[in-house]
Amino acid sequence: MLRQFQSGGAGQIQMQRAGQSMAYHEFYQDDFRPRDHYLPMWEHIQTTGQQILGAKARDAHLTLHTEGVTFTVYSNDEEGIERVWPFDILPRIITAIEWAQIEAGLKQRIRALNLFLKDLYHGQRILKDGVVPPELIYRGKDFRREIMDITPPHDIYTHISGVDLIRDEDGRYLVLEDNLRTPSGVSYMIENRIVERRILPEFFARYRVRRVEHYPALLLQALRHLSPRGADDATIVVLTPGIFNSAYFEHTFLAKEMGVELAEGRDLVCKNDKVYLKTTQGLRQVDVVYRRVDDDFLDPLVFRSDSELGVAGIINAWRAGNVALANAPGAGIADDKAVYAYVPDIIRYYLGESPILPSVPTYQMTDHQDRMYVLDNMEKMVIKAVAESGGYGMLMGPSSTTAQRAEFARKIEENPRNYIAQPVIQLSRHICYLDGELESRHLDLRPFSIYGSDIEVVPGGLTRVAMTKGSLVVNSSQGGGSKDTWVLAD
Amino acid sequence: MLSRIAESLYWMTRHLERADNTARVLDINVVYMLEADEGATEEMQWRPLLTIMGADELYEGMHADGRVTVQRVIHLLTQDRNNPGSLLLSLKFARENARVVRDRISGEMWEALNELWLSADKHLKTTLQPWRAAEFYAFIHRQVAAFFGLTQSTMMRGQAYGFMAFGSLQERADMTARILDTRYHLLLPDLKLVGSPLDYYQWGALLKSLSGFEAYRRTYQGGIRPIDVVEFVVLDTDFPRSLAYCVDGMERALARIGTWPDGAVPERLAALRRHLDGATPQGILDLGLHEYLDDFLGLLADLGTALQRDYFEAHLGDDAQ
Numbered sequence: 028m029l030r031q032f033q034s035g036g037a038g039q040i041q042m043q044r045a046g047q048s049m050a051y052h053e054f055y056q057d058d059f060r061p062r063d064h065y066l067p068m069w070e071h072i073q074t075t076g077q078q079i080l081g082a083k084a085r086d087a088h089l090t091l092h093t094e095g096v097t098f099t100v101y102s103n104d105e106e107g108i109e110r111v112w113p114f115d116i117l118p119r120i121i122t123a124i125e126w127a128q129i130e131a132g133l134k135q136r137i138r139a140l141n142l143f144l145k146d147l148y149h150g151q152r153i154l155k156d157g158v159v160p161p162e163l164i165y166r167g168k169d170f171r172r173e174i175m176d177i178t179p180p181h182d183i184y185t186h187i188s189g190v191d192l193i194r195d196e197d198g199r200y201l202v203l204e205d206n207l208r209t210p211s212g213v214s215y216m217i218e219n220r221i222v223e224r225r226i227l228p229e230f231f232a233r234y235r236v237r238r239v240e241h242y243p244a245l246l247l248q249a250l251r252h253l254s255p256r257g258a259d260d261a262t263i264v265v266l267t268p269g270i271f272n273s274a275y276f277e278h279t280f281l282a283k284e285m286g287v288e289l290a291e292g293r294d295l296v297c298k299n300d301k302v303y304l305k306t307t308q309g310l311r312q313v314d315v316v317y318r319r320v321d322d323d324f325l326d327p328l329v330f331r332s333d334s335e336l337g338v339a340g341i342i343n344a345w346r347a348g349n350v351a352l353a354n355a356p357g358a359g360i361a362d363d364k365a366v367y368a369y370v371p372d373i374i375r376y377y378l379g380e381s382p383i384l385p386s387v388p389t390y391q392m393t394d395h396q397d398r399m400y401v402l403d404n405m406e407k408m409v410i411k412a413v414a415e416s417g418g419y420g421m422l423m424g425p426s427s428t429t430a431q432r433a434e435f436a437r438k439i440e441e442n443p444r445n446y447i448a449q450p451v452i453q454l455s456r457h458i459c460y461l462d463g464e465l466e467s468r469h470l471d472l473r474p475f476s477i478y479g480s481d482i483e484v485v486p487g488g489l490t491r492v493a494m495t496k497g498s499l500v501v502n503s504s505q506g507g508g509s510k511d512t513w514v515l516a517d
Numbered sequence: 518m519l520s521r522i523a524e525s526l527y528w529m530t531r532h533l534e535r536a537d538n539t540a541r542v543l544d545i546n547v548v549y550m551l552e553a554d555e556g557a558t559e560e561m562q563w564r565p566l567l568t569i570m571g572a573d574e575l576y577e578g579m580h581a582d583g584r585v586t587v588q589r590v591i592h593l594l595t596q597d598r599n600n601p602g603s604l605l606l607s608l609k610f611a612r613e614n615a616r617v618v619r620d621r622i623s624g625e626m627w628e629a630l631n632e633l634w635l636s637a638d639k640h641l642k643t644t645l646q647p648w649r650a651a652e653f654y655a656f657i658h659r660q661v662a663a664f665f666g667l668t669q670s671t672m673m674r675g676q677a678y679g680f681m682a683f684g685s686l687q688e689r690a691d692m693t694a695r696i697l698d699t700r701y702h703l704l705l706p707d708l709k710l711v712g713s714p715l716d717y718y719q720w721g722a723l724l725k726s727l728s729g730f731e732a733y734r735r736t737y738q739g740g741i742r743p744i745d746v747v748e749f750v751v752l753d754t755d756f757p758r759s760l761a762y763c764v765d766g767m768e769r770a771l772a773r774i775g776t777w778p779d780g781a782v783p784e785r786l787a788a789l790r791r792h793l794d795g796a797t798p799q800g801i802l803d804l805g806l807h808e809y810l811d812d813f814l815g816l817l818a819d820l821g822t823a824l825q826r827d828y829f830e831a832h833l834g835d836d837a838q
Binding site for chain 1 (some may be wrong): 547548550551553555647648651652717731733734735736737738739740741782
């Protein structure tokens with residue numbers, strides 16, 4: 028059970044510390060003075076007055092509404108509700124020093140995870156060396172035997188990664204989870220910046236904020252870099268499941284920003300192991316597919332045969348080297364929440380370095396001791412299904428009912444490989460402007476990295492805010508909000 | 518049609534087009550200066566605007582210390598009543614000319630323009646603050662678009678329409694050439710793909726100043742390359758602010774107006790056409806973009822002079838004293 032604690036990389040996290048007051052505050056120091064890098068903003072708010080903020084908040088909402096920046100929320104057996112993207116006008120500010128560490132940590136992690144994926148789908152050295160237990164991989168839902176021994180261009184699996192970071196009680200940045208399949212949120216990062224610039228230009232005057240809007244240009248470059256027929260006249264498409272997908276706005280946004288075609292599965296067809304776009308001028312060969320469709324639905328010939336969202340034959344075309352897929356199929360095993368516990372070991376194994384960004388201690392439900400401990404302490408734990416995302420399939424121990432805990436205990440006993448548990452970490456807090464008041468709310472950070480000719484981390488990210496007082500759930504699909512994220516130039 | 522009326526129609530749209538371009542160029546700069554650019558000084562960010570608007574000398578005359586600041590540039594180009602090229606005066610001249618031709622344009626067009634002038638005048642009674650500027654420029658942009666949209670949908674396609682179209686396209690060609698020349702000159706490109714974020718934003722600003730960023734990205738998948746930008750902005754007849762598009766449009770407008778016997782306009786327009794026909798992006802860069810655009814602007818000025826002579830100055834017959 029203690030194995031994961033020793034692999035944390037930078038000291039331990041005390042699990043007994045919980046409760047509102049323990050959380051790190053991004054904005055205030057202990058004596059309720061704003062931290063130094065927030066002072067200019069704070070002074071500005073003081074001189075202009077809080078009423079102005081109210082008008083600004085309304086402007087922001089109106090702007091997002093008019094521009095149609097939306098997010099679709101699904102609840103069980105209901106039609107999706109399209110919501111205006113929730114945005115808090117007070118920016119989150121990250122200093123240059125903090126950012127340097129985040130950036131180095133993310134690059135290290137993504138490099139190691141790509142080496143890990145390459146190894147898993149080729150020689151499996153890491154399993155043979157006993158660093159990662161083979162059964163953990165073989166029983167993982169996202170390990171795709173179908174793609175063994177296929178080598179993607181440049182050995183890159185995760186061209187786009189969105190790694191979620193939180194800050195613990197001491198203000199250290201920790202990795203909460205890796206999103207390596209089809210991470211979303213980058214369009215909202217950019218929209219947040221556009222709105223913030225429009226409604227609070229006077230804040231910018233007091234800071235040197237780094238730019239984020241070149242993300243689509245970087246993405247396009249990375250995708251062109253993958254083209255089997257050379258970058259110069261590569262045909263690139265964004266593959267979307269369609270308008271009912273919760274991230275559809277983002278799919279259209281990226282296609283537009285990159286100036287490439289937004290296609291659905293039915294717009295593509297495979298012939299002779301090549302992928303084609305059905306156009307008014309006939310079939311046009313596609314070189315790179317930035318797919319926002321999950322593995323399961325990507326190719327009915329290889330994965331789920333009932334999928335109508337994919338393209339029959341696309342995996343064979345990929346195998347033949349006639350089309351590049353970003354992210355590569357099979358990348359999901361590396362962000363499996365049970366594999367997460369081994370990432371520090373994975374970093375050490377492939378790079379021979381200590382992890383720069385520590386992880387959250389994680390209990391494996393497949394380990395008898397771990398499981399007993401968690402079942403006895405469920406109200407202190409967050410329990411997560413390993414292959415779910417978006418805050419689904421999660422039990423928040425402290426706010427759960429006896430019935431919910433009993434249900435999760437049953438699920439864990441039934442399928443231990445499907446669950447992990449972590450101590451509840453008090454996410455850091457930040458002030459938000461809510462209904463005319465400044466209130467503190469918990470938040471996290473999702474920076475975006477692109478792996479093309481090298482790994483680039485865009486200086487910023489999506490800051491997600493739990494809008495409910497005291498809540499630790501920030502996922503947009505669970506009603507979370509967001510903030511513009513400023514990385515300072517110096 | 519009366520020469521005087523023709524002249525007013527031409528200047529009404531020409532001034533409106535200028536106001537719109539001025540607002541757009543300023544807007545892009547105001548928004549873009551909010552974030553950190555490594556090593557770009559205030560001077561570097563704002564002097565090009567003076568050059569584009571041909572206000573360098575005027576500025577030197579007003580500010581003996583020679584410092585270029587945001588506040589000063591915004592003021593001079595937006596609301597300085599001593600600058601005949603300022604946005605405010607462009608709107609004022611547009612409206613004055615519209616009053617002259619009020620019976621020739623539709624009621625909706627007049628109202629849109631009048632309302633635009635009144636709001637802008639009221640808004641600019643006080644000094645425009647840099648962080649309020651973007652909002653103001655966006656407003657101007659929308660209102661001018663509304664005026665031109667109403668023109669499209671309510672104006673008879675005759676001689677009057679021809680003069681209006683000619684005025685706005687001539688101004689547009691002039692502005693496009695100036696924006697491309699000034700910005701490009703500053704970017705000092707080499708002919709390989711420029712990929713650093715700074716370049717991306719600088720080139721993006723050039724294209725955005727021409728409302729062509731999105732269209733460009735869709736047309737060229739290779740990122741922003743100087744040679745593609747030149748092709749797009751100079752020669753692409755589908756891009757509504759390119760030089761080639763403007764010349765095409767002026768030819769159509771001239772067909773509506775009808776040519777003046779022994780007039781110089783058709784020949785001047787043909788000279789512009791020759792300047793574009795047969796040009797290739799590589800050829801333009803080999804010759805030197807600045808020289809190419811300079812020649813274009815010279816030919817465009819000649820065309821303006823010819824138009825003035827042929828149509829706006831009263832032609833006195835042989836029996837004149």
